[in-house]
Amino acid sequence: MNRFDFTQVDVFTDTPLRGNPVAVVHAAVGLSDAQMQDFARWTNLSETTFLLPPTSAEADYRLRIFTPGGELPFAGHPTLGSCHAWLERGGVPRTPGRVVQQCAHGLVTIRLDGARTAFAAPPMTRGPVDAALLEKVRAALGLPADKVHAAQWLDNGPKWLGLLLDSAATVLAVEPDHAALKSLAKVGLIARHAAHAPCAVEVRAFADPVGIPEDPVTGSLNASFAQWLIAEGHLPRRYVAAQGTRLERDGRVHVDSDGDTVWVGGASVSCIRGELSL
Incomplete structure (x- = not known):
């Protein structure tokens, strides 16, 4: 049995319990796809995410995003909540004021703006x-x-x-x-x-x-x-x-x-x- 740091973040609010929660598993190397899906189903939140080392030289981390029913290529509140959790646990972006997230949809830029973070909307x-x-x-x-x-x-x-x-x-x-x-x-x-x-x-x-x-x-x-x-x-x-x-x-x-x-x-x-x- 392996142990992983865990954070549950409320997103799009500065008041606990008033936004949208996301479960974030840090340094999730070693977890299988099935384990990720099982844990996401167990949390029963709209999304559960897993922080991983990036495979792109441009990215600060890689993120996998699961709902109780399957994996998503991108989602907004998990992006901001996972970035918040990553920074809180000591993550340092390559470029000051900007975090680059790698996910199945590609690279997503996140702007650090005081108490808020904001992602650049991906192509739609x-x-x-x-x-x-x-x-x-x-x-x-x-x-x-x-x-x-x-x-x-x-x-x-x-x-x-x-x-x-x-x-x-x-x-x-x-x-x-x-x-x-x-x-x-x-x-x-x-x-x-x-x-x-x-x-x-x-x-x-x-x-x-x-x-x-x-x-x-x-x-x-x-x-x-x-x-x-x-x-x-x-x-x-x-x-x-x-x-x-x-x-x-x-x-x-x-x-x-x-x-x-x-x-x-x-x-x-x-x-x-x-x-x-x-």
Whole structure:
């Protein structure tokens, strides 16, 4: 039986228990794919990550990301939480102020900005949504057609069906049929709050295909939403998104479009530090 340092980090919050947790296993060399998957299933968090030595000369570390149901090439809140845990355990980036993470999706740059970290949104592809599928998704969400202003497939590693709704109130009122959604798609909702609200938009993420009915705060989805909606003029180049409200969380995602790069960031706080025996 081997022992590994372990950290559980709450991401997109500076207040413990109000964001989205990720389990981080440090120096995970020696763990098999099956052991990683078994541990991720056991934690039953939306993601569990494993820090490994990089195989790229440009990277500071390599990260593998598992949900209870399988491995992901990239995910946002595990990226920020794992970087936080790595730095907290003494990790020193090759370039001051920048951490480069290697994952299955490629190299991801993470900007260190005071108490926050922010990742550079990876390349994203998007495309139209089949009308028949959209109708089924709307039915599973209980959404009338006039509440949905736009729909796109969004893929930056995780693939989401993104829906732009008419208002934040509509986003918060959705009561999904999770059993119906599970066979359809991972679905993300976004809409603007009224002017002068503390956050510009409200986001929700329904992720039944990976075993989590609703994800508290979702970095990859917020990155894709930003790339899509800033480019089309629906959102400003800098804003703060709220997510997790219906789950009694206070996730805050800070988006900053700087030239051709969209930075997605927030605060992180370690809640559990210990040792894993496996």
